[in-house]
Amino acid sequence: MNIELLQTDTLTQAREKLYKETKNFELKIHRVACEEALGCICAKDVIAEENVPPFRRSTVDGYAIIAGDSYGAGDSNPAFYQVTGHVNIEEQALMTVDSGEAVQVQTGSMVPDGATAVLMLEYTEQYADGKIIGYKAVSEDENIIQIGEDMAVGDCLIQRGREINAKDVGMMAALGICDIEVYVPPVVTIISTGDELADIGEPLTASKIRDINSYALTAEARRMGMTVRRRLLVRDDEKEILQAVSRSTKDSDIVLLSGGSSKGNKDYTKKVLEELTGNVFTHGIAIKPGKPTILAYDRENCTVIAGLPGHPMAAMLMFRLVVIHWYCEKSGLQMPLPYMARISENVSSNQGRETCLPVQLVRRADGLIAKPIHAKSGSIRALGRADGYVRIPRNQEGLNKGALVWVEVL
Numbered sequence: 334m335n336i337e338l339l340q341t342d343t344l345t346q347a348r349e350k351l352y353k354e355t356k357n358f359e360l361k362i363h364r365v366a367c368e369e370a371l372g373c374i375c376a377k378d379v380i381a382e383e384n385v386p387p388f389r390r391s392t393v394d395g396y397a398i399i400a401g402d403s404y405g406a407g408d409s410n411p412a413f414y415q416v417t418g419h420v421n422i423e424e425q426a427l428m429t430v431d432s433g434e435a436v437q438v439q440t441g442s443m444v445p446d447g448a449t450a451v452l453m454l455e456y457t458e459q460y461a462d463g464k465i466i467g468y469k470a471v472s473e474d475e476n477i478i479q480i481g482e483d484m485a486v487g488d489c490l491i492q493r494g495r496e497i498n499a500k501d502v503g504m505m506a507a508l509g510i511c512d513i514e515v516y517v518p519p520v521v522t523i524i525s526t527g528d529e530l531a532d533i534g535e536p537l538t539a540s541k542i543r544d545i546n547s548y549a550l551t552a553e554a555r556r557m558g559m560t561v562r563r564r565l566l567v568r569d570d571e572k573e574i575l576q577a578v579s580r581s582t583k584d585s586d587i588v589l590l591s592g593g594s595s596k597g598n599k600d601y602t603k604k605v606l607e608e609l610t611g612n613v614f615t616h617g618i619a620i621k622p623g624k625p626t627i628l629a630y631d632r633e634n635c636t637v638i639a640g641l642p643g644h645p646m647a648a649m650l651m652f653r654l655v656v657i658h659w660y661c662e663k664s665g666l667q668m669p670l671p672y673m674a675r676i677s678e679n680v681s682s683n684q685g686r687e688t689c690l691p692v693q694l695v696r697r698a699d700g701l702i703a704k705p706i707h708a709k710s711g712s713i714r715a716l717g718r719a720d721g722y723v724r725i726p727r728n729q730e731g732l733n734k735g736a737l738v739w740v741e742v743l
């Protein structure tokens with residue numbers, strides 16, 4: 334029997350091909366209100382058009398003075414000031430402060446011209462009508478926040494690619510930015526293929542197993558902020574798969590298939606994708622798990638199609654390592670930073686294929702420990718127990734116990 338072996342790309346090659354093939358693919362952009370922006374991905378740098386604060390503000394309750402007037406002042410050598418006014422928090426400071434003078438201010442009040450510092454209330458005492466004593470020296474600018482010190486006109490405050498968080502929403506409010514340009518979440522269709530698959534509510538009959546991938550991939554896509562248009566469970570039937578993909582490429586930016594990606598007699602994914610797109614550019618990636626991954630691009634509908642391996646761990650990892658990685662490149666989104674940990678035991682790896690080793694993270698007094706999860710490629714439990722994975726390069730023999738590794742969080 335002549336079985337054609339998969340011609341594998343490295344992960345880097347597969348990513349580069351996908352990026353090159355999808356040059357004309359552009360994520361759509363829309364505006365959302367500040368209150369709705371949480372979790373969206375910023376599509377254009379947000380530049381401050383106002384100074385924050387817009388005027389000099391006191392950071393304490395006290396007296397605005399000329400700092401030089403306080404030099405040398407202390408408990409046994411107080412300085413004397415003539416109080417010439419008071420600025421309430423909502424008032425504009427219309428007066429100026431001259432040498433020997435003090436204007437009373439509140440936390441957040443505008444600091445009058447001429448004043449170069451604010452002396453805190455607790456270091457002062459009423460002396461006589463209209464006069465105070467100061468028991469402390471203050472330096473230039475002490476207790477004053479300058480115009481634009483927090484955010485200045487022209488500062489880039491939210492960068493393209495950033496996932497907007499609550500603090501960013503606060504910054505937008507501070508700058509009077511009512512809405513922001515963000516990427517429209519890509520629309521995804523997820524198709525599980527397999528005659529052996531039963532849907533979640535169906536009774537399990539002999540030789541059936543439950544469909545995990547369409548649920549897990551849907552949840553992962555949603556976690557990434559994507560919109561899941563539909564989730565389908567399709568038999569190992571070429572025509573059925575073709576119909577499902579063909580209908581989905583018309584209204585989805587991304588179509589994920591799972592199962593049927595290798596070379597078995599019922600593995601139709603590649604054939605169907607060839608027929609529909611004429612543009613399958615990867616079949617096989619030198620990575621474990623995840624080798625039988627297929628990548629295609631439908632140029633007409635601008636749809637990225639990934640045929641993921643059936644094994645759930647492999648499907649999840651390849652969704653992340655290829656498709657989500659591509660989405661991050663397109664949008665500028667950064668994945669969470671990896672954790673550094675020490676590997677708990679010697680690990681051998683498959684030379685010639687990069688290894689993605691699922692690990693559990695355990696916190697110890699001296700740092701994090703990454704415990705490899707030993708399980709067969711199709712293990713479901715491994716998927717649930719893994720906090721993350723360690724990537725071992727294809728040309729590396731393995732890892733020695735205690736080696737420092739980066740753990741990408743799952």
Ligand SMILES: Nc1nc2c(c(=O)[nH]1)N[C@H]1C(S)=C(S)[C@@H](COP(=O)(O)OP(=O)(O)OC[C@H]3O[C@@H](n4cnc5c(N)ncnc54)[C@H](O)[C@@H]3O)O[C@H]1N2
Pocket residue numbers: 525526527529530542543544545546547591592593594595596597600622623624625641642643644645647710711
């Ligand atoms: N002779 C060879 N056999 C296999 C090879 C190989 O190189 N030579 N590679 C193995 C690897 S690695 C993987 S991964 C799988 C990939 O196969 P397919 O992508 O064609 O997937 P299936 O054969 O359809 O399924 C594999 C496995 O996963 C189960 N599965 C499929 N879909 C789901 C789902 N939605 N939820 C839960 N489980 C699912 C399926 O029942 C199979 O057990 O091929 C190996 N074989």
Ligand code: MOO
Pocket residue numbers: 620621622623624625642644647710711
């Ligand atoms: O490479 Mo397979 O994808 O081990 O599960």
